[in-house]
Amino acid sequence: TTEPVPAPLPRFPRDFLWGVSxxxxxxxxxxxxxxxxxxxxxxxxxGAGRIKDGSDPxxxxxxxxxxxxxxxxxxxxxxxxxxxxxxxxxxxxxxDGAVNGAGLDFYDxxxxxxxxxxxxxxxxxxxxxxxxxxxxxxxxxRRETAERFAAYADVxxxxxxxxxxxxxxxxxxxxxxxLGYGLGQHAPGRQLLFGALPAAxxxxxxxxxxxxxxxxxxxxxxxxxxxxxxxxxxSASEADTEAAGLYDLLLNRLFAEPVLLGRYPDEExxxxxxxxxxxDLKVIAEPVDWYGINYYQPxxxxxxxxxxxxxxxxxxxxxxxxxxxxxxxxxxxxxPFAPRxxxxxxxxxxxxxxxxxxxxxxxxxxxxxxxxxxxPVVITENGCSYExxxxxxxxxxxxxxxxxxxxxxAAGVDVRGYFVWSLMDNFEWAEGYARxxxxxxxxxxTLERTPKASYRWLQGVLREQARG
Ligand code: GBH
Numbered sequence: 001t002t003e004p005v006p007a008p009l010p011r012f013p014r015d016f017l018w019g020v021s022x023x024x025x026x027x028x029x030x031x032x033x034x035x036x037x038x039x040x041x042x043x044x045x046x047g048a049g050r051i052k053d054g055s056d057p058x059x060x061x062x063x064x065x066x067x068x069x070x071x072x073x074x075x076x077x078x079x080x081x082x083x084x085x086x087x088x089x090x091x092x093x094x095x096d097g098a099v100n101g102a103g104l105d106f107y108d109x110x111x112x113x114x115x116x117x118x119x120x121x122x123x124x125x126x127x128x129x130x131x132x133x134x135x136x137x138x139x140x141x142r143r144e145t146a147e148r149f150a151a152y153a154d155v156x157x158x159x160x161x162x163x164x165x166x167x168x169x170x171x172x173x174x175x176x177x178x179l180g181y182g183l184g185q186h187a188p189g190r191q192l193l194f195g196a197l198p199a200a201x202x203x204x205x206x207x208x209x210x211x212x213x214x215x216x217x218x219x220x221x222x223x224x225x226x227x228x229x230x231x232x233x234x235s236a237s238e239a240d241t242e243a244a245g246l247y248d249l250l251l252n253r254l255f256a257e258p259v260l261l262g263r264y265p266d267e268e269x270x271x272x273x274x275x276x277x278x279x280d281l282k283v284i285a286e287p288v289d290w291y292g293i294n295y296y297q298p299x300x301x302x303x304x305x306x307x308x309x310x311x312x313x314x315x316x317x318x319x320x321x322x323x324x325x326x327x328x329x330x331x332x333x334x335x336p337f338a339p340r341x342x343x344x345x346x347x348x349x350x351x352x353x354x355x356x357x358x359x360x361x362x363x364x365x366x367x368x369x370x371x372x373x374x375x376p377v378v379i380t381e382n383g384c385s386y387e388x389x390x391x392x393x394x395x396x397x398x399x400x401x402x403x404x405x406x407x408x409x410a411a412g413v414d415v416r417g418y419f420v421w422s423l424m425d426n427f428e429w430a431e432g433y434a435r436x437x438x439x440x441x442x443x444x445x446t447l448e449r450t451p452k453a454s455y456r457w458l459q460g461v462l463r464e465q466a467r468g
Contacts, residue, residue, distance in 0.1 A: 009399065009461060010406045017120075017417030018462055019081035020074065020439065021381050023127035023171065025057050026426040028087060030064035034102035037093025039129035040139070040180075041429075044187030053432035060427045062447050067110050069449065073440055074423065075117035077455060078462040082119050083380060083419050084110070085127035085171065092152045095131030095145075104159045111163050122419075123160065124168040124225060125153050125210060126203075128176055128187065128429075135188050140176065140199035140206075143275055150209035157217035165221050168380065169210045172227040172294060173203035174255050185330065185430055193334070194272070201273040201280070204258050208283035215286075225292035225380040226255045230362045234302030234340050243337040244301040251299075256366075258284045260291070260373050290416060292380035293366075295401075297342075298358035304338040348384040348397070350435055356400035363408035363415065376414045379405060383421035385428070385435040394439075394454040402461075420458065424449060 025041045045056035063070055074082050088095065090103035107123070114121045126149065134145050153169070179186035181196035190196070207224055214222055231248035234240040253265035262285030264270035270277055331339065345353040359382070366374055384397045398420065409415050425438035433444055439455040442448070 008464060009402050012406065012409075012465055015416075016465075017081050017378065018465070019079050019083055019120075019122065019417060019419040020077070020423040021083040021419045021421050022063070022423050022426065023085040023124065024087035024090070025060075025085075025127065025129045026422075026428070027061045027063040027070075027424065029058060029060040029062045031058050033064065034090075034106070035093060035100040036087065036103055037089035037095070037100075038132040039087065039089045040132055040135045040187035041129055043132050043135075044189050047189070050189065051430055051432045053434045055427070055432035057427045059447075061424055061442050061449075064106065066447065066449075067106075068113060070423065071110070071113045071117050071119070073449060073451070073455075074114070074119045076451075077423075077439070077459055078466070080120060081122050081166070081417070081419070082114055082423070083122040083124060083168065085124040085129075086156055087129050088126060088149075088152055089129060089131040091155060092131065092148075093133075095134035095152075096148050099155050104156070107156070107160060111160055115163060120166065121160075121164050122166045122168060123156070123164060124171050125149070125156060126169065126206070127171040128180070130188070139188055140181065140202045141196075142198075143202055143205070146202045146206035146209055149206035150213045153210035154213040154217065157214050157219060161214075161217045161219060165219075167214050167219055167222045168292060169207040169214075169222065169224050170203055171225045171380075173200060173207070174227050174251050176203060178251070179430075183330070183332070193332075197269070197272050198274045200254060201275065201277070204255070204284045205275070205280050207259070208280070208286045211286040211288065212283065221289050223288050223290040223292045223378060223380070224259060225294055226259075227294040227296070227381075228252050228256065228362060228366075229295060230298040230358050230365065232298050232300040232342070234300055237303070239303035240301075243303040247299065247301040247337040247339075256291075256370070259288065260370050260375075261285070288375060290376045290378050291374060292378050293362070294381035294421070295359050295362060295379060296382070296384075297352045298355050298361070300340045300342045301337050302340050304333060304336060346393075348393070349387060350385045350431075352384070354384065354397055354400070356397075356404040357407075359401055359404040360408045360411070363405070363413040364411055367411075367413045374414075376416045378417040378419070379415065380419050381421035382418065383437050385437050387436060389441045389450055389452040391452045391454045394452070395457045398454065398458065 045051050093100050111121045177196050177200040181190045181199040184191035231244050233244040257265045262281050342353040345355050382401050386393045422437045424440035425436040425442040428435040441450040
């Protein structure tokens, strides 16, 4: 079959930052090597039935041993930047106390290899791998964890700060709160529902304290990577409008507004949070140099109830009582909102709707909501899961989202960079290795890396953008 020749992408600014993202627990493996401590994901995955394909992150893509090859793939791809995460339990095995020099050495080697390849390192300090020892003392439900996180941030900046310019504090505290502490479908597997809210506050506090620690080490280019997507309302009914508003509050505004505006979006909700909240907000609102957004899809939300709830099409009464299926996540029926199926768009292998224009909508709405309080934006993750190495669907996905991003920029949103999730197939959390988000295919039997069609495509885009 002859494929239509795709129209060239619009031109992005010369200094636009092009990158790809990964995270330590999803790629590194080597979980017991060189003094690394256990993370909540090691422990969670070891529990029966937690990971859908019965796998675990012990080997993952073996990046810890193969990072030189992976840096070669980055160089060949032609990206200007690589977003990876530093594993907290590699650097501070117990989360508190002794620093593991051998763990820091790995990131030191990685950063040097990246710089030698002409790729700017963009470390994220926390991508969900809390040291298990801290979790056993309450994890992010406790204030102490925020303080320990800042101490760890200081250690990493002390070692890498002479070569790293851009830093990211946290990845998606919303997911850790909801999936990890609220619903128990991610590590640490706690099912506290609204009792998970302290984990949101303490992560945000940890972010603010880490910004201060990085600044004290001279860092001038700091951001956070929050997950956001537009919330679409199922109908104009009062019940649906209220439910969608609450969802938007919890998944978008709760994590954006403390950072950008120095306040929580709702008084009642703020009253549920621990600590001297007003004082903490001053720390949380420590200015960032840019705001990172991970975008995957919009969410259509209505009031709970059976009608039209996502995944209920062919479901029996008993299954329905267990809740609705939300992109692989089971939501319990007692939540005050219910995601619905979005009809009329293609879907990824994961079942997530592909809606590029919702990225434009999201960015324009952020600009409208937050005005000049919104610093320059970087898309710190965007991508999709599809099988195979001739991944035309991934190319269409990325092409569509880059056009949507450009449209937001043309509409006046200051966007400085775009990172594809992910460089290579990896450990997709509770899904195990079954979902493939990579530009590079990984054969998990041999750990062989094979660039997919999308990798070649992006390589062409980057060459094209670099010209003229
Ligand atoms: C990110 O989280 C993570 O940062 C990254 O580690 C992970 O590998 C990657 O994305 C891919 O999952 O039912 O269609 O509405 C993603 C956060 C929140 C995105 C839930 C998808 C539900 C899809 N996700 N959302 S849908």
